[in-house]
Amino acid sequence: MKRLSFLTHLLLAFVLAPVLASAQGTGTLASGKLPLVPYPSEITVGGTDFTIGSTCRIGITSGSEEDAFAVSTFTDEHDGTQWQVRNGSSFRRGGITVARIGQDKAADKVLSQAGLVPDENSDESYVLLSDEEKVIIGARTSAGIFYGIQTLRQLTYSDSEGNVRVRAARIADAPALRYRWIQDDWNRGPIPTVEYVKKQIRILSEYKINGYCIYAENIFKSEKYPQINMRGAVVTPEEIRELVEYAGKYHIELVPQQECLGHMHYTLREGGFDDIAERPRGQIVSPAVERTYTFLNDYLSEIVPNFRSGFVHVGCDEAFELGLGKSRSMVEEMGLDGAFFHHMDRVMNLPAIKDKKVLFWADVAANKPDIDLSVLPDNAVAVAWEYLPLDNYEYYLPQLRRNGIPFFVAPGAFWSTRVFPDFSNHMVNIRGFVRDGKKYGAIGMLCCNWDDMGEDLFDVGWLGMTFAAACAWQKEQETSIEEFRQAFDWAFYRNATGHQFADAIMAIADVQRPVSNVLMADWIWSVPFEKVGAGQQNHLQNLDLEGLRATVSSNYGKLHQCLSLAHHNESTLDAVLFCTRRLGFVLTKASLAAGLSQRYDAFCRDEDNGRIVNTALYDIAMPQCGLIGSLRDFTMELKDWHKELWMKENRPYHWAIIEERYNQLLKAWDDQLKLINLHLGDKSPREEVGFPFSRP
Known part of the structure; x- marks a missing residue:
């Protein structure tokens, strides 16, 4: 109970307390788990965190360029600190030491006294010791040093006053699988x-x-x-x-x-x-x-x-x-x-x-x-x-x-x-x-x-x-x-306030479950007004379509609202937002097609007879604000956004094929509007007007 009380006090004092407190019901706080990915083999959290001041010394005992590069992946993230990196120097208190085992007797002694020895069975193992007066990373190889530095990156945070700190911990870590x-x-x-x-x-x-x-x-x-x-x-x-x-x-x-x-x-x-x-x-x-x-x-x-x-x-x-x-x-x-x-x-x-x-x-x-x-x-x-x-x-x-x-x-x-x-x-x-x-x-x-x-x-x-x-x-x-x-x-976004990103992404992914376990990509490109798309339309419009759309929309909104919480790898969120919007398009396409079918039936029944504006006709025939116009606008949004993101990741090769899929959709919406307008005067049977799917 004494250890639990100590860990509770320590973790609540940390800037990540909101993350951990929100997870208390799952036992994360009680077990002393920190939000680290991957999670170390052995870790004990305790003591006072190390404070990185406006200047901080980093000693690299090996003098190795590889170790210096590993250190740069850490220092480059904290450009508000003046780093005094010393190659070939030995352990000193008050700073960070990156030590190859056997090359720095002082660092070896401190690590040994803390019970930290890298796993001899792995070339990628490392140990890490951080407390109020020092941080030491020890390993036998450059790979071990590199992985110790990656863990250090996740242990480092800014407190409420803007001070950069490193969590107090003792870590001995090595991989389960040699090749990952x-x-x-x-x-x-x-x-x-x-x-x-x-x-x-x-x-x-x-x-x-x-x-x-x-x-x-x-x-x-x-x-x-x-x-x-x-x-x-x-x-x-x-x-x-x-x-x-x-x-x-x-x-x-x-x-x-x-x-x-x-x-x-x-x-x-x-x-x-x-x-x-x-x-x-x-x-x-x-x-x-x-x-x-x-x-x-x-x-x-x-x-x-x-x-x-x-x-x-x-x-x-x-x-x-x-x-x-x-x-x-x-x-x-x-x-x-x-x-x-x-x-x-x-x-x-x-x-x-x-x-x-x-x-x-x-x-x-x-x-x-x-x-x-x-x-x-x-x-x-x-x-x-x-x-x-x-x-x-x-x-x-x-x-x-x-x-x-x-x-x-x-x-x-x-x-x-x-x-x-x-x-x-x-x-x-x-x-x-x-x-x-x-x-x-x-x-x-x-x-x-x-x-x-x-x-x-x-x-x-x-x-x-x-x-x-x-x-x-x-x-x-x-x-x-x-x-x-x-x-x-x-671990991925440096969001210190909770797990909003993971929750939203998982909720969006799970929207597919009631549809057909997963939504296949051809559902993006199908046209409900054509025979091939009619089956998908029949399936979707019989679900809680509006509930599914609301889930996608609300989580899309949550992701947007949380963008400022991402302080690391934030550029990856653009693709998540796009794919969320694309999932919403599949559902919205079905919803708008169902609405268009209902409006056509209402028009044929003269439900708006005597009104100044025939609302059914307005939604059917208006090229800009009608339902088909909404399908066109949504398609154009996805096409432009997809191209922008594609070019950020990929060579131009193959984009024209994807673009043509969007163009075919745009043509299908235009063709459907023309077909409906052609038959409005005689109020033709719905099957002749491009509604091969069932009435919603």
Whole structure:
């Protein structure tokens, strides 16, 4: 009880008291949890916080440029302080010391006396000690120093009088998984600019992600096969090398992923590649053709040398056409699995990558408890993927462990085909898959983002990405979604007043639940006045449509009202607001279409007969303030906003396709207004006037 009383007093005195007090009912305050993401392995909070004055000394004992850079990620956030950074200096009280273990006897002694020793089993471990008179970060490696600094960033706050302070705490921390990676899909439309990838790297590193995997099919520039590249959609060796260099400073390795079996349609559609296609202009290359391996080796030899990673991902998932063409006799002789293993053996032994650890999508092992993976080469690393929120992943992981093959688990943080990320299900998927990955000995996590519809904004997905980072780092078997939600606002946005951002984002995501579990992206582009959109219209107008719209609208308003509370990563909120508005558009489109149908019926019944203004006719026919005019205006708003945000993240390539979708909607609204006006005089049956859906 004495410890609880002390922690309560300490935490209430902290500027984050509103955050923690609001979470008191969940036990966060009682357990002494601070809003940190990821949460440290061991932490004790206590004592008087360290005050950073108008000037503050930081001693870096190693004199290392890497450690100095890590320190700069902290000092750059507090430009109101005059920092006296001293490279090669030892521990002194009254300041901040960044020490490599074994290089500063005084710092080692203080840390040892506090019972803080970095975990010898991890090169990324660190310890942190902060109290009234000092802050010490200790680690054996530059990575450990970097991660200690990232935790220091979240421990630092400004009190009510504007003083910058560091929470008093003792921390010993190390990751649960050695490899904590994310994957970004660069081949389905959004190809990020170099500057935006740098932004991704900076943010990901804060939450101790250490790998960034680039999904590709035909975007890496090829001098040997230039015909497979598309103008405007080419990533050059110079760009990759620039990003590799930049990411290295943040302890993130860039990992190439180049599909080498399925998802090869962009290449196989080109002339001169029919001979390596399983079926002409199909989806997969054929393992029965020798030139397949010449091509793959040629292309990989152009890609891989630009990366420093010891890994390369060769994809090879969803090879649905295997055995349906040139490899038919091979599959008849070896079976589907045998033909797949034959291909993997050839790919993993290609000269371009034979010295790498080769990741591949492990579809072949799913639901096969007796599968024998011993035929795979020694450099094989399986990546088990599953994006559904299952109770467990026992159908997939035990056989990987039994076979002794190193493996990653690959959940999904968010992906295209959704109007708004389904964070509730995404988090359950991430939590459970990473939990079971830890249970069965996964060496890493590869959290995925997919862009199948080619229109997504990455900035909308940080809630899922940071949760994945927490799950992969934190030592406990299963990471608490609720505790993460309580911490997210401070850890990501430095909102010290509560968890308004996390609550609003989750509430918006959950609006999709009563609709159809998730709203698919084609609901954005459907037209209720056409046959294809009529079914969606019938479904939506039978729900509590206005209640759902009100929820989206109110939470959109809350996000806007809270913008001033975000003091970190605030630029990411623009995409969240846009996608919220886009979700509202789907619901508003259904509401306005229902209203237009009702107005037309009222007009046909002459309900406004005798009035000076026929209100039904006014709402139907007025091009500006009528219901169709509102659909047009909403569409234009989204089109302009989407383009603005797209260009902030991505290269112009592919935008024209998205723009055309908006243009088709605008034309559909114009066509519908013309059709209605054509039939107003004779009050034609509603089906002839473009109302194929049921009466609301």
